[in-house]
Amino acid sequence: MEQAMIIINPTSGKEEGPAYITMVEEILSAQGYEITVNETQKAGDATSFCIAACEEGYELVVSIGGDGTLHEVINGLGDQPHRPKLGIIPLGTVNDFARAIGLPLVPEEAIKALASSSTRAVDAGRLNDRLFINVVAAGAIAESVSSVSSEDKSKLGALAYFKEGIKELTGNTAHHLSITHDGEVWEGDSPLFIAALTNSVGGFERLAPGAAVDDGLIHCFILKDLTILSTLTVSLSLLLGNLNHHKDVIYFTARSVTVESSDIMRTNVDGEEGPALPIRLSLLPRYIEVIVPEP
Numbered sequence: 001m002e003q004a005m006i007i008i009n010p011t012s013g014k015e016e017g018p019a020y021i022t023m024v025e026e027i028l029s030a031q032g033y034e035i036t037v038n039e040t041q042k043a044g045d046a047t048s049f050c051i052a053a054c055e056e057g058y059e060l061v062v063s064i065g066g067d068g069t070l071h072e073v074i075n076g077l078g079d080q081p082h083r084p085k086l087g088i089i090p091l092g093t094v095n096d097f098a099r100a101i102g103l104p105l106v107p108e109e110a111i112k113a114l115a116s117s118s119t120r121a122v123d124a125g126r127l128n129d130r131l132f133i134n135v136v137a138a139g140a141i142a143e144s145v146s147s148v149s150s151e152d153k154s155k156l157g158a159l160a161y162f163k164e165g166i167k168e169l170t171g172n173t174a175h176h177l178s179i180t181h182d183g184e185v186w187e188g189d190s191p192l193f194i195a196a197l198t199n200s201v202g203g204f205e206r207l208a209p210g211a212a213v214d215d216g217l218i219h220c221f222i223l224k225d226l227t228i229l230s231t232l233t234v235s236l237s238l239l240l241g242n243l244n245h246h247k248d249v250i251y252f253t254a255r256s257v258t259v260e261s262s263d264i265m266r267t268n269v270d271g272e273e274g275p276a277l278p279i280r281l282s283l284l285p286r287y288i289e290v291i292v293p294e295p
């Protein structure tokens with residue numbers, strides 16, 4: 001009998017995850033799976049559960065939670081010879097990855113899609129010794145995003161990030177960055193560097209409209225030192241989906257990127273606080289097989 005592991009973070013989003021476990025179990029057992037349910041108690045648990053699922057030869061892991069939970073789950077897949085298929089039930093606040101891959105955002109619909117026989121192999125990124133699935137940001141704004149309160153997140157959703165971001169960008173928060181990509185070096189002052197694997201970051205589905213989850217590319221944006229006026233036009237470009245054409249934004253795609261600074265700067269990885277610079281990013285093409293709705 002094939003085995004499926006449900007990994008659920010009961011604290012994600014509006015804490016609705018536990019109410020959906022039975023429905024997920026029913027749909028998986030109808031497909032013949034033997035099911036184990038693991039509830040996370042703290043940060044890191046989802047990674048440990050997923051490592052166990054790989055080592056014990058599970059066919060399927062279902063992540064119930066938000067982007068942070070998904071980030072932890074996929075970190076259990078790194079360097080594993082056997083990687084289970086991944087099912088995603090988006091029950092976080094923003095659910096960037098589910099948006100990017102076109103999963104239903106209504107939990108009941110996402111659960112029904114677990115019965116689909118379609119899968120899509122998506123890229124994973126490597127950041128130093130961990131994996132990411134959506135986005136890495138470096139700069140004062142990235143640090144501020146880590147501090148968005150959960151109250152603001154629940155109330156404002158994606159706008160909470162936007163609010164913090166604009167607050168930071170309008171301050172004088174540039175740092176000196178040195179960014180090396182595919183043999184080229186960019187050096188200068190920047191308040192924000194973003195590396196995205198998908199088109200949805202912080203709930204804005206138009207950050208990198210050209211990015212596909214399986215295009216084998218890291219889509220990078222360097223925001224140049226901004227005046228208040230260009231901050232406003234950059235914000236508008238973000239909403240309109242043409243940030244890559246803004247005169248104060250450098251856009252490039254790469255397969256590997258190194259970001260360094262003489263300042264102490266933290267990063268934000270898939271919406272959670274990440275390591276301090278320097279960071280080295282690279283790409284694992286089509287590394288994770290995700291269940292998607294039937295076409």
Ligand SMILES: Nc1ncnc2c1ncn2[C@@H]1O[C@H](COP(=O)(O)OP(=O)(O)OP(=O)(O)O)[C@@H](O)[C@H]1O
Nearest residue numbers: 012013040041043065066067068069092093094095
């Ligand atoms: N039992 C728990 N209690 C508190 N925190 C937990 C628990 N289990 C996991 N966590 C932590 O909760 C963090 C946030 O989870 P997650 O991102 O899924 O929810 P969210 O922040 O509401 O959603 P989103 O990231 O989509 O906005 C994870 O990084 C994880 O480390």
